[in-house]
Every structure is written in C-alpha cells, then in structure tokens.
Amino acid sequence: MEVKLEVFRMTHYLTFPVAMFWIANQAEWFEDYVIQHKRGLWPPEEDQHQELEEFKERIRKQREEKILHAAQQSS
Incomplete structure (x- = not known):
C-alpha cells in the first residue's frame, strides 16, 4: 500500500x-487569451x-444646453 501511495504522489507531483508548462506554451492559447x-x-x-x-462632443453639447437653459430662464 505504501508503494502505491508514493507512486501516486510522484505521478501527481510530476504531472x-x-x-502547466505545456498549457502555458500553447501559441493559440496565448493569442486567444493573453493578447x-x-x-x-x-x-x-x-x-x-x-x-x-x-466625450468632448458630449461635454460641449451639455454646456451649450446648460447655457441655453440659463438664457431662457433669465428672459
């Protein structure tokens, strides 16, 4: 029983x-995931x-609307 456990452990530790090395060095995986x-x-x-x-255009429109709204209220 002890030998089977050691063989299992060694297989697990090496596998x-x-x-992980094999997976990390797949070119397709690298391109698809990392890039x-x-x-x-x-x-x-x-x-x-x-x-x-x-973004600049949106801000410009908001400012114009605010100025127009203020001008309409003061009239």
Whole structure:
C-alpha cells in the first residue's frame, strides 16, 4: 500500500508542473487569451482618440444646453 501511495504522489507531483508548462506554451492559447485580454485593458490608440472626441462632443453639447437653459430662464 505504501508503494502505491508514493507512486501516486510522484505521478501527481510530476504531472501538474509538466501540464502547466505545456498549457502555458500553447501559441493559440496565448493569442486567444493573453493578447485579447491585453487589448481589452489597453485598447489601441485609434479607439482612444475616437472615444475622446465623442466625450468632448458630449461635454460641449451639455454646456451649450446648460447655457441655453440659463438664457431662457433669465428672459
């Protein structure tokens, strides 16, 4: 019984690191998971410029509406 337990332990101790190494070095997995996750966190600059311009336009419209509303109330 003791030998079977030791064989099981040794198999487990060797299989886990080898499996993790094999999984981590899969090129398809790296591209699908890591690169897509990175792009989600830090989008390319083109997207950032477009989002910034949209944000500026929204703020400009809000200010114009606020000024127009204030002007209408004072009239």
